Amino acid sequence: MSLSKPTNIMYNLIGAYLQRLYISPLRTKAITSCIIAALGNVVSQKLSGAKRLNEDSILAYALFGLLFGGPVPHYFYTYVRLFVQNPLGILLIERLIYTPCFQALALYLLAIFEGKSHPVACAHMQRLYLPTLMANLKYLTLFHFINIKFVPPMLRVLMANLVGFIWVIYLTNKRANKKASKEK
Numbered sequence: 001m002s003l004s005k006p007t008n009i010m011y012n013l014i015g016a017y018l019q020r021l022y023i024s025p026l027r028t029k030a031i032t033s034c035i036i037a038a039l040g041n042v043v044s045q046k047l048s049g050a051k052r053l054n055e056d057s058i059l060a061y062a063l064f065g066l067l068f069g070g071p072v073p074h075y076f077y078t079y080v081r082l083f084v085q086n087p088l089g090i091l092l093i094e095r096l097i098y099t100p101c102f103q104a105l106a107l108y109l110l111a112i113f114e115g116k117s118h119p120v121a122c123a124h125m126q127r128l129y130l131p132t133l134m135a136n137l138k139y140l141t142l143f144h145f146i147n148i149k150f151v152p153p154m155l156r157v158l159m160a161n162l163v164g165f166i167w168v169i170y171l172t173n174k175r176a177n178k179k180a181s182k183e184k
Contacts, residue, residue: 021154029157030070036161037065040168047169060113064106065161072102073157087149094148095141103133140167 020028041061045053076098084090107128111121143163151159 025154026071026074029074030066032158033070033161034062034066036165037069038062040165043165044168056114060110063113064109068105068109069161069164070157072105073160077153077156081153087145090148091141091145094144095137099136100133103136104129107132136167139170 017028017032038058038061041058042053045057076094080090080093080098084093104125107125108121111124112118116124140163144160147156147159147163
């Protein structure tokens with residue numbers, strides 16, 4: 001009986017999430033994105049060996065998730081279906097139009113939310129945009145296709161955020177490994 005309690009807790013959490021998603025999808029996706037983005041940032045900082053957490057960075061990711069990371073994909077996935085039904089067509093629009101625009105927005109706004117000035121945010125975005133976009137297109141296209149083809153529409157933003165969480169951790173580990181190998 002005691003072994004079933006963690007399972008019951010998980011079922012209750014999933015049930016509550018789905019209920020909130022049904023009642024208030026935009027708010028639920030925004031809050032979920034906020035939490036996942038902040039946690040991803042914390043985990044990535046810890047994995048990179050940060051002695052002290054950069055609270056400005058955590059807040060920037062949380063704000064971006066709340067204001068843009070949940071709502072923008074929600075509206076994108078809601079309205080793209082009105083124009084294109086084929087999953088491959090949706091993937092092409094998502095990868096070739098939406099992703100480049102959203103990536104630029106994310107890099108710029110994260111820098112702004114961290115307190116950087118407009119010129120610094122623009123320089124930061126220009127420096128990171130192309131390598132980040134190319135890596136995103138190279139490594140995440142299959143995940144996005146699976147998300148579009150097999151995940152129910154109301155869960156797509158959550159799935160994209162979970163993949164994004166793992167992506168942040170992956171990139172942090174790659175950067176930490178590269179930095180460590182240069183120091184040797």
